[in-house]
Amino acid sequence: MSTVALIFEKSTTGKRAITFPKCDVPEVTMETLIPAELLRQKPAALPEVSEIEAVRHFTQLSRRNHGVDVDFYPLGSCTMKYNPKVNEQVAKMPGVAFTHPLQPAETAQGNLKMLYTMEQWLCEVTGMDRMTFQPAAGAHGELTGILLIKAYHESRGDNDRRKVIVPDSAHGTNPATAAMAGFEVVSVKSNPDGTVDLASLKEVVGPDTAALMMTNPSTMGLFDPNAKEIAAIVHKAGGLVYYDGANTNAIMGYVRPGDMGFDVIHLNLHKTFSTPHGGGGPGSGPVGVKNILVPFLPVPVVEKQGEQFVWDWNRPQTIGKVHGHHGNFGVVARAYAYCLAYGPELKEVSEYAVLNANYIMAHLRKYYDLAFDRFCMHECVLSAKTLKNEVGVKTLDIAKRLLDEGVHPPTIYFPMIVEEALMVEPTETEDKATLDRFIDAMVRIYKEAKEDPERVKSAPHTTVVGRLDEALAARKPNLRYRAE
């Protein structure tokens, strides 16, 4: 079986999966409750199936999906580490899953205390003063952080700071965020190792600089040794510095962005703090700030008054809200459990993440080009440039051939400053045997590319579907099922 019919195609009129208790209050006709012109005329054509059909449908679909629980997932910059099961149990506890965001604070003291404590812990890890949990993902955190910076400049009447500087090695979310917050984006060239080019930075920084956004370790998997100096250069020009914490899994317990002079950071709890990615979300992107930005944090902020935890809404300089409630609390609860599991030993997470990445690099450098020859942090960037020139096998082909090996490919064609890039992030939760299996697979593909390039170029061969016609999908959009 290589396709699964859509749930709509399995629908049969009259089938039911669940019934509800009979109405136990006196019923009246709907027309007396709601004006006829507002009532729905034609019901939504939702599927009609039995429970067993529904269960089999989604079980069959799940079997057509790769996850960390299935096998290795070294997707660079995404930190696809193991997601501990106890965290799921924590998130399902009634006190977590079945509490209402608008219930009075005095009836949710456990949750407020959890947020307050977690804020203190993450401030300790990052060297920041306060934190908000409203952002639901990394990009949401970026937007929040840049809006905080905007509010800061506005509060000082410093209204000519229209520009945000972003290195060209950055994730696409950085420039997109700056634009969404109403700033002009100034792209600054990176050095070949992905670090910020100080001379180029000094040329663009000035009285119109609102902020610099920096990812460190950079998307090349290398720590920028000039981070502190970069922060100082931007500060001297009156701008603030934003730390994209997507790669925090490399630095916990070793170095803190706050200590290097950064004013804002976002973390990705779904990366560094092991909460599951869920097929693309939910994430959580808490934002930490230095004291100068605390007045602008989204409302409400958790405060402790004596032994009571309260929501503080009375913050006249706040940027407002970025989430309907308190952010993805269920995700924060999972990350809280993860912090409990490690405590100060979080440093070992980073230690082994870096060990694993360097181990892969040490073995694969004999076969693939290195984007830059230096010990890496938690991920290494390889390139298939030579292989492509020699036999015409591209990075995309290697990625597709890896699918036949049962592992998820690395991130490909990113960072964009590296030709034919393969960005490998093994994380600390993989053992040596798994890393060896991946290394063997990459070597096997390298050799096959030389001996039988067509076999690699036509991969994958064993997956439920072959390569997809993506051009057709974009040219003739088919975005929903429609009944015949």
Added chain:
Amino acid sequence: MRYIPITQADKAAMLRDIGVSSTEELFAANIPADVRLPRPLNLPPALTEMEILTHVRDLTKANADLTEYTCFLGGGAYDHYIPSAVDTFLSRGEFLTAYTPYQPEISQGVLQVIYEYQSMVCELTGMDLSNASMYDGASAMAEAAGMVVAQTGRKKVVIAASVHPNFRRVVKTYMHGIGVEVIEAPLDHCELDLNKLEALITDEVAGFIVQQPNFLGHVEQVRAIEQMVHAKGGLYVVCADPISLALLEAPGNYGADIVVAEGQSLGNAPSFGGPYLGMMATREKFARRIPGRIVGGTVDTRGQRSFVLTLQAREQHIRREKATSNICSNQALNALAATVYLTLVGKEGLREVACLCAQKAHYAAAQIARLPGYKIACKSAFFKEFTVNCPQPVDQINRQLLGKRILGGIPSSVDYPHLNNAMTIAVTEKRTKAEIDALVAALGEVK
């Protein structure tokens, strides 16, 4: 090292292969000594799995949770029933521990789920296309505001004051970033004042945002409003309650250009406010303007129907600062919950849920209206929430209800001071007559 499976022997062998004697050398090669943290992290000592569970159980004991308290709170987060099979799939590791489906050949499961999700959202809302979900209802509304501004090139957005106060806050925060003025259209009691609205909708207005039913629970004159907005060339954004769409007309059938919704009601636990999902659907003509991931159908090299992320030329990883939004991660697992929920309740079941909510809410309203000192604040129709003027400040009343293990309604006069001592009460299909009667009795005993 709870989840680190590397033995000391493995570590030694790996260091040897790398050519260093310790991991410290790897860090020293990257991080200058003067910025290193010279001390251990000041965090409480590590706990075992057993200790973690005890710790969190003890911590959250201080909460009044909805398994022990009867909930009449709504405001975008509802105590609807979640069928057992929903959790079965949220727990499947293949869905739970996958990333965004960048490699479609090994992600057909989540891609097909999202395609089915998009199809269901289109059915519910009466729109042409839907994205794969956004962070929550409020941020979806803010993104819709950005979309109408980008589409029309106008720099003002009008929003009904009857939209959820937190949603309005989020819209204002986002719009401040791009220098767009947000104007609130005032209410006449619990619903929009259409005369005042008409004056506000000018040909400088990019769009108008309404919530149906509104935050106070009551229905707005969505058809009349549509004419006002479109007459001036603006776009019409409707924020809907997805459960209500089994009973109330689909916004696509009364001229909405963009429909957004808080999707929590569809199989997602209230979880103290998240993770939920923002739903967003629009017309075909705005396909290249909509933010977020979209899944489309195509064929593979073997001619089989298959699914892939598509129309990516709108997105940040391709377009960078010219993208329609910076959104990357969304709420895919919550969209899975919504898809499984809508599959399980199905066409008839969703209508049953909606009717049960409406019947029970109207029963509750009628009983409360008979109590001395209480009055339904608005004469207009409502669905599963309604607003009551109370004889005392709502905080005081709610404190007394707590003693009876009842979480009373939202003290809505905090955001709507013109409504004296107002409480907005939500009644879902889970509330029994006995629970409603207990609420009514408790309200009647308020001192």
